[in-house]
Amino acid sequence: MKKSTLLLAGALSLAPVAAFAHPHVFIEARLEVVAGADGNIQELRNVWRFDEVFSSSVLMDFDKNTNLKLDPDELTQVGDTVRDSLVDYDYYVNMSFNGKTIKVNKPDTIHVDYKDGQLLMFFAVAPAEPMPMKGNKLSFGIYDPTLYTSVDFPTDADMVTIGDAFQGCKHEVVRPDPDEVIAENKATLTDAFFKDPTGTTMSKLFATRVDIQC
Template sequence: MIKRFFATLFVAFFLMGNSLPSQAHPHSWIDLETALLFDEKGQVTGLWVGWLFDDYYSAFTLEGMTPNAQGAYDQQALNQLAEQNLKNLSEYSYFTFIQADGQKADVHPVTDYKTFVENNRLWMEFTITLKEPLHPKTQKLEYAVYDPTYYVEILHAVEGDPIQLIGEGAASCGYQLKKPEPPQELSLMAAGLDKDESAGDGIGVHFAERIEISCQ
């Protein structure tokens, strides 16, 4: 049976810290894919988020679970893991922060998700639905996906098409990826943190990618 997910995502990362090759933050890595969702009116209604967890976290999470002859893991167990994972992440906005004119957008609890194992790495995807649609032609719209404590580094995948704008209303829109530029002293501080230390919830934003949306 798959290892029971812990009270919060951070606890799991902390407990696996002894097996990681580095003692500096971050301690785990996620390859990210995102897709901003548009309706036919050109309004943004939500954000699809895909996470591919690193080898270390995947191995830790899948420990004790044996794939079948076809190499597939028990889907019910994977679904239970994802449900607990998302429940814990809901306290932290699912590590997903959408802003319009500098104000955080309100979202519904996540109910749409999917998870599986690909090449021994755990994949989880979920859809965040906005309580009110956003208007990218009249509002300054941007989003970022990051761990506020920077215990986990979340960056868009370097291969494929990791950022997409989806829907009929997205035709006149584009995006710009803003790479993080953390101050040198902050990078040095993060590099010096042990696995049982935290710099608080304010450090992660400095290491986050930001996606800015523009529509004509």
């Protein structure tokens, strides 16, 4: 596998951990939490825009016919690589139902585009089990436990809810302060986390998320 294929297979973390992490890939993201007519969470729609440096490395490695662009079949190959490789990481979705972690199903496809020198990915994932909204507390975020990739939501408007079932629900975009997280969790944030955060799940404490109470 080529270098960028390996990066796509293992990299794609959230910005607040920058004090400890050394991200090599940077993404500006949008997350849409969609409610179904039955009052359950239906899916999470993701839009990822990659930084120019990483995007150019993908272009160089996947541009088989060397025409300096990614043709439809090459874009499909990029999407398939990510779809197959991130399944074990739940596509970096951090989703909970009353505090219980909920896994996601593999998306049907990951759509990829290349515009203005940047790689774009569009995909939706569905919860692996029902998530009824009424009377429950839900939380949604995205983080890379390896801290190799920084995923940033530029504004609170980039984390939104869609669907009539959200009427009457309260939602809040939470951007944890790293210093406060450390102070509140110093008993559990061990030396092992700071030396190798990839071996823990503590990085999610620093991740931007949207909390919903219905």
